[in-house]
Amino acid sequence: QTGYITLDPGYGNTGSCLSNITYIDGDQGILRYRGIPIEQFGNGPNFIEVAWLLIFGRLPTEEEYRGFAADLNANANLDEGMKLHFEGFPRAAPPMAILSAMINALSCFYPEHLELDGHDSLRLASARLISKIRTIAAYAYRHSQGLPYIYPDAKLRYVPNFLHMMFSQPYDQFQCDEVVRNALNLLLILHADHEQNCSTSTVRMVGSSQANLFASCAAGVCALWGPLHGGANVEVLCMLEQIHQGNVTPEEYVRRAKAKEGNTRLMGFGHRVYKNFDPRAKMLGEAAEKLLANLGRTDPLLDIARKLEEIALQDPYFIERKLYPNVDFYSGIILRALGIPTNMFTVIFAIGRLPGWIAHWWEQNQTMANKIARPRQIYTGNGQTDYTPMAGRS
Numbered sequence: 171q172t173g174y175i176t177l178d179p180g181y182g183n184t185g186s187c188l189s190n191i192t193y194i195d196g197d198q199g200i201l202r203y204r205g206i207p208i209e210q211f212g213n214g215p216n217f218i219e220v221a222w223l224l225i226f227g228r229l230p231t232e233e234e235y236r237g238f239a240a241d242l243n244a245n246a247n248l249d250e251g252m253k254l255h256f257e258g259f260p261r262a263a264p265p266m267a268i269l270s271a272m273i274n275a276l277s278c279f280y281p282e283h284l285e286l287d288g289h290d291s292l293r294l295a296s297a298r299l300i301s302k303i304r305t306i307a308a309y310a311y312r313h314s315q316g317l318p319y320i321y322p323d324a325k326l327r328y329v330p331n332f333l334h335m336m337f338s339q340p341y342d343q344f345q346c347d348e349v350v351r352n353a354l355n356l357l358l359i360l361h362a363d364h365e366q367n368c369s370t371s372t373v374r375m376v377g378s379s380q381a382n383l384f385a386s387c388a389a390g391v392c393a394l395w396g397p398l399h400g401g402a403n404v405e406v407l408c409m410l411e412q413i414h415q416g417n418v419t420p421e422e423y424v425r426r427a428k429a430k431e432g433n434t435r436l437m438g439f440g441h442r443v444y445k446n447f448d449p450r451a452k453m454l455g456e457a458a459e460k461l462l463a464n465l466g467r468t469d470p471l472l473d474i475a476r477k478l479e480e481i482a483l484q485d486p487y488f489i490e491r492k493l494y495p496n497v498d499f500y501s502g503i504i505l506r507a508l509g510i511p512t513n514m515f516t517v518i519f520a521i522g523r524l525p526g527w528i529a530h531w532w533e534q535n536q537t538m539a540n541k542i543a544r545p546r547q548i549y550t551g552n553g554q555t556d557y558t559p560m561a562g563r564s
């Protein structure tokens with residue numbers, strides 16, 4: 171049985187959520203998708219296999235995988251009418267605003283998905299959403315650059331097709347080599363779910379009113395946008411760039427974060443649940459080193475990140491508060507090495523997190539279909555107060 175329960179009657183409905191999807195042990199630094207430790211995804215499955223695992227509860231058979239991949243390919247294009255929306259956005263529009271708006275707009279083009287009644291309809295809606303989020307993201311980037319849209323290529327797999335739509339030119343197709351494909355594939359997998367984080371809880375909250383899947387995921391995009399959540403990967407790069415440009419030393423930056431000067435935080439550090447290393451940060455730090463080595467490049471921002479980590483992990487302020495690198499601390503280094511523009515980092519996080527949102531929306535839909543989430547509060551406002559007509563106010 172999954173869904174919302176009241177764990178602490180003393181606070182009324184501050185129930186936690188029961189779920190079968192993802193397990194986290196914050197003290198041990200453990201993260202498992204449907205029981206499988208994320209460390210086992212390092213050299214194996216691709217993102218679409220993991221998406222199926224999260225949504226349908228087990229790894230796909232080869233036949234299921236091929237069928238789902240075919241559905242993704244068949245649904246990679248956007249309705250031509252959707253392109254008119256892009257033209258209406260300013261070139262400098264935040265890509266997360268476009269992403270949320272366009273995911274919601276999908277509910278206008280696929281009214282048959284406003285209600286999902288079983289495995290087959292969930293599978294098609296999931297394929298459409300997981301496939302089209304790439305196209306929407308790529309078109310948002312192309313529009314911001316004044317570049318022509320590049321249509322998806324059915325011969326390409328999920329990650330290469332996305333990078334093709336982002337970076338190809340009409341006369342020159344982007345070549346995605348294996349190193350690049352594997353790095354982005356792993357990054358998407360490591361972002362795919364994380365139990366009741368802010369954006370996933372938002373998707374469950376919105377979905378609890380029986381709002382459709384597209385509307386619920388559009389709300390998740392908005393929650394993810396915040397700099398304390400998915401937007402942190404952009405803030406980490408800004409922090410590293412600030413240090414790299416010599417405006418501040420790593421030691422001085424850490425001092426400012428400890429002193430909370432101007433609300434300075436060591437972005438990419440700390441977590442509500444992990445009071446040990448975020449296992450994703452470990453894997454992404456290693457993947458960043460490996461990617462740069464395979465590309466025959468170095469990145470001073472990675473050296474700065476390692477220096478910040480070294481300083482913070484020896485500092486009593488961080489040790490006492492159990493603040494460790496989280497998923498956002500190294501992800502930006504990888505995305506930067508892949509040529510992804512900084513303002514698209516959180517969009518990539520959303521592409522990765524989408525299967526988790528879908529899985530949680532469906533789990534709740536199946537177990538709590540008629541139970542709207544309705545948190546209660548502790549009222550701290552005025553006692554009963556009488557109305558004062560305008561003339562009597564001062």
Ligand code: SDX
Nearest residue numbers: 364367398399400402427435436437438439440441442491
């Ligand atoms: C994600 O929930 C999820 O699972 C999220 C996520 C996912 O996969 O969905 O893992 C993705 O959102 C990762 C987090 C990305 N955000 C950041 O990296 C932003 C920087 N981190 C912090 O803002 C903070 O650590 C949070 C928001 C992540 C967690 O905040 P909490 O648990 O509410 O902790 P807090 O703000 O109450 O801080 C407790 C103390 C405070 O100091 P004191 O009042 O005790 O003196 O720790 C300090 C904070 O000032 N602190 C930090 C800090 N994070 C917490 N001080 C300096 N730098 C930091 N990063």
